[in-house]
Amino acid sequence: MKKLIDEFTHGWQGISQPSLLFSSVFVAGCLALSTIARWGIAHIRPDVFFTPYFPTVFLAAAIGGARVGIVTAIAGGALGVTVNFDSSIADSARFALLLMFWAVCGFAIWGVEHYRTIVAQQREDSKRLIQEEEYRKLLVEELQHRLKNKTSTIHAVLHQVLQNQPQIWGSIDSRLRALSATDDLIARLDGRGCDIKDMLHSELGPYGHVRFNLNGDALFLPAKLAVSLALIFHELATNAGKYGAFSSARGLLQVSWSVSESRLNVTWDETEGPAVENVGPAGFGTKLLQSALRAFDGKTEIRFLKTGVHCTMQCRIPAN
Incomplete structure (x- = not known):
């Protein structure tokens, strides 16, 4: 169950494409629900043939991508033409509605795929920026470490040279320590x-x-x-x-x-x-x-x- 939820989540977020089996089962389930919804609507408006399949096409494109969305649009259109819940038959008006249904589905699939592409690009950019930030922090930490070592070395050298001049060494020592403390605070x-x-x-x-x-x-x-x-x-x-x-x-x-x-x-x-x-x-x-x-x-x-x-x-x- 967790694997199915992960596949759904990753597909919805555009992280990865779900498997063919998952996509097929998901689309079949959505088409079945849309057909049931169409059957319920037919009790009020029997001439509603394609509207219940719009959400299915949108979800299929959002989860599985453009190809799955196109296949779902074709299947939804076929069901709208062939499945009847009254005595009416498919006529020219229904085929005209079918063409309109496919046209609207095409725009919807294009919009969803465009959005998925943008999200995927932003995700890649964010990942790259995070990696660059981690690398920059690593370099800064290394430079700070080397600076601290250099300050300690300078401190030791000056102490050795000025150990016989305590007054001069006292003034230099305190200033070096003040600078070191400030550098640590800034770091x-x-x-x-x-x-x-x-x-x-x-x-x-x-x-x-x-x-x-x-x-x-x-x-x-x-x-x-x-x-x-x-x-x-x-x-x-x-x-x-x-x-x-x-x-x-x-x-x-x-x-x-x-x-x-x-x-x-x-x-x-x-x-x-x-x-x-x-x-x-x-x-x-x-x-x-x-x-x-x-x-x-x-x-x-x-x-x-x-x-x-x-x-x-x-x-x-x-x-x-």
Whole structure:
């Protein structure tokens, strides 16, 4: 029984042609039902000869294809001419109705076959696209794996070269780890980018979730912009941990963002931290803050207030 249901389903969906035996039995059953229906209608309208066979032709073409539909149309027409449920005989009018019946069946069979062809082509296209997508994901995973290995190798080489210079190594090590964490975050979303909240939670989480507050709507960042902002957030978070809000027991951080006309505005506001008195010359971190968003027609402004660091960032969000 399951095999018969599968044959019917596959034929209806255009996946495969049913067997000759199944098609023959199915058509014979439908013709028998149509003839019974015609017998019932004959009690009201004895001149209805071909109308009950239209559904049979349609179903036969939909299940078995054009050839089965044509055979069914011929058989239905023959039954309409030869089988009588009253004393009438086949005349010229009935043969004219037969030609009309075959003409309409021909259009119906052509339409059903055209639809089956389109569905089959769409199914093949979908199958091909799924295979290409699986192959692309495999390549992306392989590239991500190689990138992670390269990052680990660079990390190990730099550590070996700079092991006698802990201050330089400390600054490089933290930035490499921040980039690696951002790459992992982006990779989890198939390389398209990441949400700004997820990025901030990843960067600020180690300092304690009660130490910061994020204020803004969900915002998906393209990959390149996400990497640049990740570096900026890392520099600001590192500074907050060493000298700012996170270095004080009562220090708090609020990060707010909004989007206006495809431009992103971010505010980094630290409070209750140590008072900032002396600001030294611009180092690598400050230069990074000032230049990281230039590629996105953006800028970063940082002010050292008595309440803590106040930083604003503006940039264009890429359309893609």
